[in-house]
Amino acid sequence: MEILQKLLSYPLSVLFYFLFGSTLLIFHPLQWLALKLGGASGHRSMVNIMNLCLLRCLHVLGTTISMKMYDRLPYRRPIIFVSNHQSMFDIPLISWFVRRQKPKFISKIELGKGIPSISFNLRNGGNVLIDRKNPKQSIPAIGKFARFIQVNNFAAVIFPEGTRSKDGQLKPFATTGIKLLLKNIPDALVVPLVVHNSWKLLKFGNFPMGLGVQLKLEVLEPVNMRMIGSPEEVIDNVRSRMLRAIQK
Numbered sequence: 001m002e003i004l005q006k007l008l009s010y011p012l013s014v015l016f017y018f019l020f021g022s023t024l025l026i027f028h029p030l031q032w033l034a035l036k037l038g039g040a041s042g043h044r045s046m047v048n049i050m051n052l053c054l055l056r057c058l059h060v061l062g063t064t065i066s067m068k069m070y071d072r073l074p075y076r077r078p079i080i081f082v083s084n085h086q087s088m089f090d091i092p093l094i095s096w097f098v099r100r101q102k103p104k105f106i107s108k109i110e111l112g113k114g115i116p117s118i119s120f121n122l123r124n125g126g127n128v129l130i131d132r133k134n135p136k137q138s139i140p141a142i143g144k145f146a147r148f149i150q151v152n153n154f155a156a157v158i159f160p161e162g163t164r165s166k167d168g169q170l171k172p173f174a175t176t177g178i179k180l181l182l183k184n185i186p187d188a189l190v191v192p193l194v195v196h197n198s199w200k201l202l203k204f205g206n207f208p209m210g211l212g213v214q215l216k217l218e219v220l221e222p223v224n225m226r227m228i229g230s231p232e233e234v235i236d237n238v239r240s241r242m243l244r245a246i247q248k
Contacts, residue, residue: 009208012061016209019057023050024117031120040126047121048099051092058089062212063201067097069219075100078150078188080181082238084170084246085159086198089215091118093195094157097217101155106142106177108132126154132162142177146184156181156188160235168199170243175235182231190223192238194245218245 027050034046055065073079079101083094095103105127112129113119122129128145130138149156160178161171181188196216203210220241228234 005211006204006208009061009204009211012211013208016057016060017207019060020054021116023053023057024115027053028116028120031117031124035124043121043125044102047125048096050117050121051095051099054089054092055096058201058213058215061201061209063215064213065093065215067217067219070221073098073101073191073219073222074189075102076153078153078185079155080149080178080185080188080190081155081157081193082178082190082242083157083159083193084195084242085161085164086166086168086195087164087202089198089201090159090195093198093215093217094193098155098193098219102126102152103155103157104128104145104149105157106130106145106159109137139176139180142180143184146181149181150185150187156185157193164199166199166202168197168246170239170246173235173239175232178235179231182225182234186225188225190225190234190238192220192223192242192245194218194220194242196246220245 027046031043031046035043058065081098081103083090107122107127107129109129109131111119112122126148128141130141132138146156158177158181160173160175162174163171165171196218197213198215200210200213223234223237225234228237
C-alpha cells in the first residue's frame, strides 16, 4: 500500500510544488505593493492571504487541515507561542490559525534572503533573524524583538527544539531564547502549541510528498507565569503539556 501511495505521490508532488512555488512568486511583489501602499497593516493582511493560499496548496496531496483550541485567545495582550517544529509547513499553519494575535517569528538568519515571499516577510514583517552560532548577535536581537512584542501587544513564536523533528517526537529544548522572551515580555501569556503530523508530509524526504496527511494545530491551555514561578518552571510546565498532547 505504501509503495502504491509513493508512486501516486510523484505526479501529485510535482503539481503541489508548482502551485506552492507559484504562490510564493506571485505574493512576493504583492507583499511589496501592500507594504508600500498600506504600511504594516496592509502587508500583514497580504501575508495572511498568502498563508491561506499556501495551506490550500496542500489539499492537492489529500491533506486535511484543522485546529483545536483550548479557549479563545486575547488579541490585545502580548503572547509567547511555544511550538514544536516538524516541517516548513508549520509556519503557514500557525500564521493562519492565530493570525488575530499577529504572530512574529524567531527565525534563523539564513532564511532572510533568497526565498521569494518568505525572505521578504521575515525581513519586513516584524520578525527577527538570528545567527544561532553567534550569541553576540542573537541575544541582543531576541531582546530587542521581545520588547517590540511587549510594546505592540503582538505574539512571539519560538521553536525551542532548534531543529525539525523527523518523527514527530518532541526534541530537547534550548531554553535561552524562551528565557529572553519571558524576561523582556513580563505581561505575556505563554501558550503552548502542538503541530501534529506535519513531519509526515516529508516522510519520503522533500520529494515525493506524503499523501493524505491529517495536519492539525492544537492550541493548549495558556500558562500563567505569575502563578508558576521561575522561568525554568514555566518552561518545564510548557514542555510537559506539549509532551502529553503529542503522546495521547
